[in-house]
Amino acid sequence: MVENQTSSAQQPAKAAGSAHAIDLKKVSKAFGPVQANKDIDLTVKRNSIHGIVGENGAGKSTLMSILYGFYTADSGEIWVNGQLVKIKDSSHALELGIGMVHQHFMLVENFTVLENIILGAEGEFLLDSSKAKARDELTRLAKDYGLDVDPDALIEDLSVGQEQRVEILKALYRGADVLILDEPTGVLTPTEADQLFRILEQLRDEGKTIILITHKLREIMAVTDTVSVMRQGEMVGTIATADTSPEQLAEMMVGRRVLLRVDKTPAKPGDVVLEVKNLSVTDEIGVPRVKDVSFNVKAGEIVGIAGVAGNGQSQLLRAISGMEAPLLGDVRINGELVRFEGDDSAAKVREMGLAHVPEDRLKMGLVTQFQEWENSLLGYHDSEKYGSGPFLSVKDAIADAEKRIEMFDIRPRNPRLKTANFSGGNQQKVVLAREMDRELDVLVVGQPTRGVDIGAIEFIHKQIIELRDQGKAVLLVSVELDEIRALSDRVLVMFDGEIVTELAPDATERDFGLSMAGVDPKEGA
Amino acid sequence: MSARQPLPNWVTIVLMPALNVLLAFIIGGLAVAMIGENPLDAMWALFYGAFGTGMGWGFTLHYATNFIFTGLAVAVAYHAGMFNIGGEGQAYVAGLGAIVVALWLDQTHWTLVLLGSTAAAMVMGALWAIIPGWLQAKRGSHVVITTIMFNFIASAFMGYMLVQVITAPGANAETRTIAEPGRLPLMSDWFDAFQYSPLNITFFFGILALIFTYVLIWRTKLGYKIRTLGANPEAARYAGISAVAVIIIAMAISGALAGLMAVNEAVGVQKRLVVGYVAGVGFVGIAVAFMGRSHPVGIALAALLFGALYQGGQELAFELPAVPSELVLIIQALVILFTGAMGEMFHPVLERIFAKKIEAAPEEATTSTGEA
Numbered sequence: 001m002v003e004n005q006t007s008s009a010q011q012p013a014k015a016a017g018s019a020h021a022i023d024l025k026k027v028s029k030a031f032g033p034v035q036a037n038k039d040i041d042l043t044v045k046r047n048s049i050h051g052i053v054g055e056n057g058a059g060k061s062t063l064m065s066i067l068y069g070f071y072t073a074d075s076g077e078i079w080v081n082g083q084l085v086k087i088k089d090s091s092h093a094l095e096l097g098i099g100m101v102h103q104h105f106m107l108v109e110n111f112t113v114l115e116n117i118i119l120g121a122e123g124e125f126l127l128d129s130s131k132a133k134a135r136d137e138l139t140r141l142a143k144d145y146g147l148d149v150d151p152d153a154l155i156e157d158l159s160v161g162q163e164q165r166v167e168i169l170k171a172l173y174r175g176a177d178v179l180i181l182d183e184p185t186g187v188l189t190p191t192e193a194d195q196l197f198r199i200l201e202q203l204r205d206e207g208k209t210i211i212l213i214t215h216k217l218r219e220i221m222a223v224t225d226t227v228s229v230m231r232q233g234e235m236v237g238t239i240a241t242a243d244t245s246p247e248q249l250a251e252m253m254v255g256r257r258v259l260l261r262v263d264k265t266p267a268k269p270g271d272v273v274l275e276v277k278n279l280s281v282t283d284e285i286g287v288p289r290v291k292d293v294s295f296n297v298k299a300g301e302i303v304g305i306a307g308v309a310g311n312g313q314s315q316l317l318r319a320i321s322g323m324e325a326p327l328l329g330d331v332r333i334n335g336e337l338v339r340f341e342g343d344d345s346a347a348k349v350r351e352m353g354l355a356h357v358p359e360d361r362l363k364m365g366l367v368t369q370f371q372e373w374e375n376s377l378l379g380y381h382d383s384e385k386y387g388s389g390p391f392l393s394v395k396d397a398i399a400d401a402e403k404r405i406e407m408f409d410i411r412p413r414n415p416r417l418k419t420a421n422f423s424g425g426n427q428q429k430v431v432l433a434r435e436m437d438r439e440l441d442v443l444v445v446g447q448p449t450r451g452v453d454i455g456a457i458e459f460i461h462k463q464i465i466e467l468r469d470q471g472k473a474v475l476l477v478s479v480e481l482d483e484i485r486a487l488s489d490r491v492l493v494m495f496d497g498e499i500v501t502e503l504a505p506d507a508t509e510r511d512f513g514l515s516m517a518g519v520d521p522k523e524g525a
Numbered sequence: 526m527s528a529r530q531p532l533p534n535w536v537t538i539v540l541m542p543a544l545n546v547l548l549a550f551i552i553g554g555l556a557v558a559m560i561g562e563n564p565l566d567a568m569w570a571l572f573y574g575a576f577g578t579g580m581g582w583g584f585t586l587h588y589a590t591n592f593i594f595t596g597l598a599v600a601v602a603y604h605a606g607m608f609n610i611g612g613e614g615q616a617y618v619a620g621l622g623a624i625v626v627a628l629w630l631d632q633t634h635w636t637l638v639l640l641g642s643t644a645a646a647m648v649m650g651a652l653w654a655i656i657p658g659w660l661q662a663k664r665g666s667h668v669v670i671t672t673i674m675f676n677f678i679a680s681a682f683m684g685y686m687l688v689q690v691i692t693a694p695g696a697n698a699e700t701r702t703i704a705e706p707g708r709l710p711l712m713s714d715w716f717d718a719f720q721y722s723p724l725n726i727t728f729f730f731g732i733l734a735l736i737f738t739y740v741l742i743w744r745t746k747l748g749y750k751i752r753t754l755g756a757n758p759e760a761a762r763y764a765g766i767s768a769v770a771v772i773i774i775a776m777a778i779s780g781a782l783a784g785l786m787a788v789n790e791a792v793g794v795q796k797r798l799v800v801g802y803v804a805g806v807g808f809v810g811i812a813v814a815f816m817g818r819s820h821p822v823g824i825a826l827a828a829l830l831f832g833a834l835y836q837g838g839q840e841l842a843f844e845l846p847a848v849p850s851e852l853v854l855i856i857q858a859l860v861i862l863f864t865g866a867m868g869e870m871f872h873p874v875l876e877r878i879f880a881k882k883i884e885a886a887p888e889e890a891t892t893s894t895g896e897a
Contacts, residue, residue, distance in 0.1 A: 323762050347765025356763070364763040367756045374749070379764035381749050390745050 020082065021046040021178050021209040022067065022098075027076030029062055036062040038233045040076070044178070044226075049200055049210040051220040051241070054230035055253055055453035056424050060213050063230070064180050067211075068100045069093035080178075099176025101167045103183045107155045114138065114151040117170050134173065141172050146202050160308070161192035168199070178209045185219060189308050190481065191513040197223040217246040218482070229253055254454050264465045267489040270299035272335075273473035274320070274354070274442045279329035281315040289315035291497040292329070297442060302464065302474040304488030304505070308516055309479045312497035314359060317446045317477055321356040322349035323364075334441060350379060355435035359446025359477065365431040366419050373401035373415035376434050404433040409459070425456030432460060442473040449483060461487060481512060532872070532879050538823060542816055544871050545863040546830065553856035562847055571856075574840020575833035581840065583712065583722020587794070589825075589832030590724075590731040591786050595810025596828055597738050598783035600819035602668075604742055605775035606755035611657060611672025612783040613807025614679030615650040619784025620791045621686060622649030624700055624798040631707025638707040639726065642792045643785065650784020651777040653679065658776025662769040668776070680801075687800050699799040709793045727789035734782060735821040741778070751775050783807060816864040827864075834860065 022044040029037040037059045044050045054060045065071045067078065069087040078085055080096045087093050090100070107116050118127075118134045138151050147165050155163060164184060171179055181200075185193040200210050200223060212224060220227050221241060228238040229252040236252045250258045274297040281290035289312040297303045307313055318324040320331055325340035332338065333352040338345070346356070356379075358364040366375045377386050377397050385400065387393030401415035408429045412422070419427060428448070435443065448464065449457040464487060468474050478484050484491055485505045493500045493515040501520045503511055511521040532541075554564030575585045595612040602609035622645035630637045657671035684698070693701035712724040742748040754761040754771045761768060786806060791798050809831055816830070817823030838853030863870070 321763070322765065342767055343762065343769055344765045344767035346763055350765060358763055363757075364759045367753055367760050369756055370752075377749075378753065378760065381746050381753075381764070381766075387746065390747060392744055392746050392749055394744070 019046050020044065020079070022211075023077075023079035023082075024063075024067070025077040025079070027063065027066060027073045027078065029059075029066060029071060029073050035233050037066070037073070040230075040235045042228060042235060043238070044209060044211060046209050047204055047207055048225040049204050049212060049223055051212045051214065051224035051227040052230065053214060053217065053220055053227060053249060053253060055215065055455075056451050057232075057453070058230040058253070059233040060230050061182065064100070064182065064211070064213060067093070068098060068180060094174050094176065097175060097177035098180065099171030099174060099178070100180045101164070101171060101182065101184060103186060105163050105167055107163060107166060109156045110154060112152050112154055113149050113158075113166050113169075116155060116166060117151075117173050121174055137173060138169065141169055144206055145172070146199060147172075159192075160187045160310075161189075161195060164188070164196065165199070168203075172208075176208075178211065179203065180211045180213070182213045183215070184212070185214070185216065186479070187309050189513060189516045190509060191517060193219070216482075217249050220249065221246060231255060250454060256455075258454055258458055262461050262465065262486040264487075265469070267301040267468065269301040269489070270471060272296045273299050273333065274444075274475060275330075275332040275335075276320065277330045277332070279316070279319060279331065280327045281312070281319045281324060282327050283315055288327070289497050290319065290326075293494075293497070293499055294329075295492055295499060297473040297475050299441070299473050300468060300471045301489045302468050302476055302487050304484035304491045305475070305477040305494055306481055306484045306491050306503075306512065306516065307479070307494035311494050313446070313477045313479075313494055315497075316494070317356075317359060317444065320349075320444055320475070321354065321358070322346040346379070347382070353439070353441035355438065355440040355443045357431055357435050357443070357445040357448060359450070361427055361431050366427060368418070368420040370419055371416050372405075372410075372419050372422065372430060373398045375419050375430055376401035376404060376415065378434065380434070380438070404430075404437055407437065408433040408463075423453070424451040425453045428452050428460065429456065432463060436463060436467060440472060442475065443467055444475045444477075446477045447479065448476070449478075449480065481516075485512075532875055536875055536879055538818065538820075541868070541871055541875065542823075542827075542864055545868060546860055549856065549859035549863045553852075553859050556852060556855055557848060560847065560849075560852070562845055567841060567845055567848055570841045570844040571834075571837035571853075573837075574844070575837035579716075579718035580720060580722045581836060583719035583724040584836040584839075585829070585832040586728060587722065587724045587789070587832070588835040589828040590728050590789050591806045592809055592813045592828035592831050593731040593734060593824060594786040594789070595783050595807050596813030596817060596824040597734055597810075597821070598779045598807075599810050599814035600817070600821075600824060601738060601742070601751070601782060602775055602779040603814060603819050604748075604755045605751045605771055606758065607658075607661065607668045607772065607775065607779075609654065609657075609672055609776065609779050609783075610669055610811065611654060611675045611679075611780075611807070612810045613803050613805070614672070614676035615653045615780040615783040616786040616803045616807050617676075617679045617683050617801075618653040619646040619650035619780075620787040620798050620802055621683065621691075622646050622784070623787040623792050625691065627703050627707060627792045628700065631704040633706065635707055635709055638703070638792065639709055639788070643730070643788050646784040646787040647781035648784075650780040650782070650787075652780070654776040654780025654783070655773055658773045661776075662772040676807075684800060687798065691798070693797070700797045703792065703796040708796060709788075723794040725789070725793040727785075727793045730785060730788065734785060735825055738782070739821045747771075747774065783810070812861040812865050815868065816860075830860070831857070 020043050022042065024040055024042040027037055027040040040063055052060050062071065066073045069090045069092050078087060085096060087096065108119065114131060114134055117138060118130055135151055142148055147169055149162055149165050149169065155166065168179065184196060188196060204210055214220060224241045226238060227241050227244065227249065229236040229249060231253055276296065277294050279290055279293045280288060283289045293316065305313060315324065319326045322338060322345035330337055333354055336352060338349055338352065362368060367378065386397045398415050405413050405415060410426050410429045410433065419430065422430065445464065448460050452460065464474060476484065476487055488505045491503045491505055493503060495516060495518040500515045500518060501522060503515065514521045550568060554568060557564040557567045575581050595616060598612045599609055623642040626641040626645040627638045630641050653675060657668050657675055660666040660671050661668040687698045691700050693699060709725050709727065712719040712728065713722060742752065750766045750771050753764060753766055754768055758768060791802055795802060813824055813827040813831055816827035834857050841848055841853055842850040
């Protein structure tokens, strides 16, 4: 079935003399009043790694969803292997040889690799015979593309990098010739990311076509052959990667010159403001996530916590900010012990001078169905500033929100608008403005620029450094290693709930790679 | 990126419920036609019965007052993210407090009876709601389950009280009647138009309760906490809002509002407490709250509609004896079905009509282009 499709599809392609795997012509897609894609032209050459970059909301994911059959384009043509097609749904896309590796893996945790790979493509009534066939095919694929995974291993026992390989194998097993990868390195250590790139190169050399969606310019430079830049739903341009630079790409993405480097002076650390001692935290089902962690943050310095997502950073943040009582250990702010009693410790911690920008603004930092001004007082709603006694002064709260909208250049400039209607970057500014525009001694900030556009990243980084220069202590937790290195004065690397080592922000890539995988480079050497 | 487009406010709040009610009446009309009566006659009887006379208005507004109390009770809990199904039981138990105080004070003056029984009803209703609230906050027992259970417990407990403890001598399962000096004034004492109707001074409490709820939810810090917890419990935790405290307080307010029904119905009209006096009003409150989108204005309108259905339905059964009273229940059920369970049915159609208009207006478009 699959072979029929591709062979018949290849005929006209060759007749037309086209070496294009994908050709999009004037593809448009609107969601109500929002034009997500506008007259997009995109040509992807066969046997190439084609990068697509753009800020959040530039329309990359929508475009790929159209190609994968998840959305239907309002207008425009899609040519696959030189043949005009109308992609009905994702199984149709697969028949055409287009496979997708999602940002969030779609695997059944307590199934084996083999079972996951045949899931949805079992083929026959009896499982055993299709399993045997799949095993042969899997061995062949693993050999051809260097994708080594034990077919009988349970998914829950695999590392994130291995899980991703299973996702790629899944797509290949279903006959994908064109692989779309959506932000594939978000959950990987630098070493794992490099391994992924080697796999992608091998796939290309074996005749596959790769489309890589990412917002990390470093990855584009490292692995792609060609790169297309999108901005505000439009295609800005396509260039050979060899002919461009990260600075040029950033300029194309934002539409103006941006500073990729953060300028800052050396830190002048003062007294210890935040002290964490022998802290252990378990998650909601009782699994230990933070194990005996101790560190401190001094006034006037930024301490970064690096590490791959899911190594206990979330639970560490929750405990420090008073959202979760730790199992063991102490948190002190200005020498004062935080008492975890009741379920409103976060309010007490705020009163002690800690401001918290949570790592997930949509889940924690904001109530998206609230109007902007209502989010501008979240956590500070009991303040006399927003009305005396039990009453809430809407007028005062709106005036306060308007002031912050001005200070942090939040757009649109309307505090009466529902927060869900703001872009990711502006939502983050709402949170940041709320937490920074007050008396504070220590700012705890998680993933400050996740899902935030480059222009806003620049602004947010500047604000954080300014705060440090005012003599405040900053604890920065981020999975973006570049961000950690650019902002921090000291870096602690977290792995499996423990702090592996402390590194200088200018330590080598190798040291970061090793420690993020749990090996202390100082001991290893 | 949600596929669902936001509609103009007036469409969601006014047009959509109006269409739902219209559809309920059309299908109800079909049912009337099936038993061989003229649907238009039936609808006219229903409408005239509810709004045609001063007495009709009086009954409609009296029933509406009950529904305002139980509807607001559901709404307050709903804003805190809880589904309080226990209005029925809370109003029932509140009747005990209200009547005991009323009977105790009925030789003094009606103002004392009004204030005393109001306070007692609110306290009892609140207590009956606090227990499920506490169980939810501290023990994680789902409030839907516990409030349903508490309706049954209330029913058994009140049955016992009325049969064994506070029974009037010689009566069967009811208290003695409130003596003349303690009876609440009827509206008909002041306005002739409301003659022969049970509408009484508690109606003003209904209006006050609507205003109180609006101020509480949107103009106080407590209301802010309630809404934050209801909309996003994680954000509430992040903000240092105590879920335990807010849940218990919101349930207490909810129960107190439901309890106010006892003052209107038991003290004001029946002047004694009888077994099962709530008669489903607590449950209708759920439909009222949903139809009114948990907003006081919406609840006032929905309560008026249900009050009219109650009153008009009785008149309909009287005017057209061929129409069985069950048919009125069917129409009420259809209204609940179309406004509650299927309330979003017209959304896709209205979206197609109004989304185009939004697109046509460029200023509207720029404000919502935030996330592309």
